[in-house]
Amino acid sequence: MASLGKLLRSAGFRFALLYTAAFVLSVAALGFLVEIALTTTLREQAQHRIDAEVGALVDEFVHGGRVDLDVALAGRFARGGGRLSHAIVEVDGRVGVGNPDLAALAGSADTSARPVSAAGGRKLARPLIAATRRLGDGTKLVVADDLQGIKEVTAILNRAFAIALMASIVFGLGLGLVVSRRLLARVDAVTRTAEAIIAGDLGRRIALSGSGDDFDRLSRTLNRMLDRISGLMENLRQVTNDVAHDLRTPLTRLQHGLLTSGKQASTVGEYRASIDRAVLEIDEILTIFTALLRIAQIEAGARRAGFRSIDLSDVLRTVGEAYAPGIEDGGRRVRYAIEPDLRIDGDRELLVQLFANLIENALHYTPPGATISLELARSGAGVVAAVADDGPGIDVAERDKVLRRFYRVEKSRGTKGHGLGLPLVAAVAELHAAILTLSDNRPGLRAAVSFPAPA
Amino acid sequence: MKILLIEDDEATAAFVRSEMAEAGHDVAFAPDGPSGLSLALAGGHDVAIVDRMLPGLDGLALTRRLRAARVRTPLLFLTTMSGIDDRVEGLEAGADDYLVKPFAFAELLARVNALARRPPISAIVTVLRAADLEMDLMARTVRRAGRSIDLQPREFQLLEFLMRNAGALVTRRQLLENVWDFHFDPKTNIVETHMSRLRAKVDRDFDCWLIETVRGSGYILRGLSG
Incomplete structure (x- = not known):
């Protein structure tokens, strides 16, 4: 019962109800108009018939006198079946021949056929159409029709319309129920999915019917929205985890250092040294924290709104030149292969950081004597930027892992760095819908970022 | 202040x-x-x-x-x-x-x-001076004690920022933001390496060193600005 109640309250059913009501009203109005037109026509036809009959009988009287008239009437009575009734009212007011009920209609004046509902001050049992004519001998001829035929026709018509109305009500409501049940099923599917998600089953998605209708379109959009939300939540969860796990190590180190010097330090110099160490630790913690939040913020994608047309050639060259003295001072070389004036839509500040991180990475993982190449070239409709070196490179097995937060190549543990450089590069690339690939430069590592064509 | x-x-x-x-x-x-x-x-x-x-x-x-x-x-x-x-x-x-x-x-x-x-926007400065150092912002030339010093564009910008703040401490981060437009903390000594090249050109051949390093903070260009 509850589900029927829900069905009856559903928007689909209400719409069907409204539609059916409108349909029924218009059918009823049509029936009413048809009835009026039909009765009017039938009544006019009856009047013509009566007037014609009166004319024919008067002709009989004029040519053959009362005898011929009586013969003609006798013939009519004998045939029967006709709808008309006749009477001849004698001079003394009695009905000589025909229907005695018509005596009352024989007034003083002649009338052509007209509706009559009362005669001689009395209401008739049923309304008639009647005509009277005074004949030459003082008698009166009355011809009448009791409208029974018209009533029968309209009764048939009314019955037909009533059946049609009933059918359309039943059909309309039935169809309304079927359609609204189907719509309700789709809405219920969406509602059930939403309830499941609210209850914690975040992976649930709305099933599509495959018909590509409005519901499918809506469901697809909702599913995409859910994907986006769960991506953001995953992102948030990851940041929380990272912060919890990976800041704990330096924080513990800081705590131990402070506890130790609290117990062991005695001179001002020793205290000062331990404070300096603590400040350095805190700086490191803040750096990690900033980098994590920055990655999270980039991954959230909020910055795409600030995209502008950027001269990527200029960005790569500027960053390269900023690092060139440091690279050369370490006994390495920089090689530029940058096509000029290549533009993409992007965020300059983040792109600067992307290239800076790649160059710092190359600098960090190559021995003196290495060459670091900065390359930028058109590729199809897009642009490919690459930072390549001829150092030891990264093992194939490790290439995916280095993009993870806090992952550091095993051989490099113990060197400076916190493992957030490449994940940030990956996040910035992703924000720009660019693809980051790490490949073998034979020898060395080649980190390439393929940007799509500007929109 | x-x-x-x-x-x-x-x-x-x-x-x-x-x-x-x-x-x-x-x-x-x-x-x-x-x-x-x-x-x-x-x-x-x-x-x-x-x-x-x-x-x-x-x-x-x-x-x-x-x-x-x-x-x-x-x-x-x-x-x-x-x-x-x-x-x-x-x-x-x-x-x-x-x-x-x-x-x-x-x-x-x-x-x-x-x-x-920071000078008011209305004041248009075309020549910066600090001690015997003179920078012409229009001609993009630098002279010290009358001798011309040849600088790369980025070195010129670096020295310009120091001269505009002559006598005051300028931090690494200020330089990164104002000279390179870098708004993050690079893990490499970008500022230091560029500064040592600038110093080689501005200070090496002179008795008095104008660019002074403040350990852990940044740099000061000695001498009042003009």
Whole structure:
């Protein structure tokens, strides 16, 4: 019962109800108009018939006198079946021949056929159409029709319309129920999915019917929205985890250092040294924290709104030149292969950081004597930027892992760095819908970022 | 120098006030947005330091109202670290500089000094001077004691920033932001390596060294600016 109640309250059913009501009203109005037109026509036809009959009988009287008239009437009575009734009212007011009920209609004046509902001050049992004519001998001829035929026709018509109305009500409501049940099923599917998600089953998605209708379109959009939300939540969860796990190590180190010097330090110099160490630790913690939040913020994608047309050639060259003295001072070389004036839509500040991180990475993982190449070239409709070196490179097995937060190549543990450089590069690339690939430069590592064509 | 500090965090405010006083500056202080705004509207400050998150009226709105009221006091925005967009928003609201918490006091002082020294927009300077160093901004030439010094474009920008702030501490981060437009902390000594090349050109052949390194903080160009 509850589900029927829900069905009856559903928007689909209400719409069907409204539609059916409108349909029924218009059918009823049509029936009413048809009835009026039909009765009017039938009544006019009856009047013509009566007037014609009166004319024919008067002709009989004029040519053959009362005898011929009586013969003609006798013939009519004998045939029967006709709808008309006749009477001849004698001079003394009695009905000589025909229907005695018509005596009352024989007034003083002649009338052509007209509706009559009362005669001689009395209401008739049923309304008639009647005509009277005074004949030459003082008698009166009355011809009448009791409208029974018209009533029968309209009764048939009314019955037909009533059946049609009933059918359309039943059909309309039935169809309304079927359609609204189907719509309700789709809405219920969406509602059930939403309830499941609210209850914690975040992976649930709305099933599509495959018909590509409005519901499918809506469901697809909702599913995409859910994907986006769960991506953001995953992102948030990851940041929380990272912060919890990976800041704990330096924080513990800081705590131990402070506890130790609290117990062991005695001179001002020793205290000062331990404070300096603590400040350095805190700086490191803040750096990690900033980098994590920055990655999270980039991954959230909020910055795409600030995209502008950027001269990527200029960005790569500027960053390269900023690092060139440091690279050369370490006994390495920089090689530029940058096509000029290549533009993409992007965020300059983040792109600067992307290239800076790649160059710092190359600098960090190559021995003196290495060459670091900065390359930028058109590729199809897009642009490919690459930072390549001829150092030891990264093992194939490790290439995916280095993009993870806090992952550091095993051989490099113990060197400076916190493992957030490449994940940030990956996040910035992703924000720009660019693809980051790490490949073998034979020898060395080649980190390439393929940007799509500007929109 | 008269400094207006609008900051709701008591510890930060106390720290900045005592350090500024030690550096010889007067600090007017407001702990919330509305009282800060009325102090700022009264004017008479050389620099305003405004926290981004303030009770009553946040730092962005305060800055906008101040600029709408045509108060042109140089303004430095303080904010917590998270927002990448915060800097852009702050600058668009009318702030002149931007510093992320936590910060070293030396960094704050250097930036406040730089803001206070900033010449009014109307004053067009074409030649900078410090000691015997002379920089022609139109011809893009540098001479020291009459001898021409040949600089790369980036070295020129670096020296220009030092000369505009001659006599005052300039931090690494100020240089990264103003010379390279880098708004992150590189793990490589970009500033140091460029500075040593600049120094080789400006100082090596002279008895008196003009560019002085302040350990852990930044650099000072000796000699009064012109």
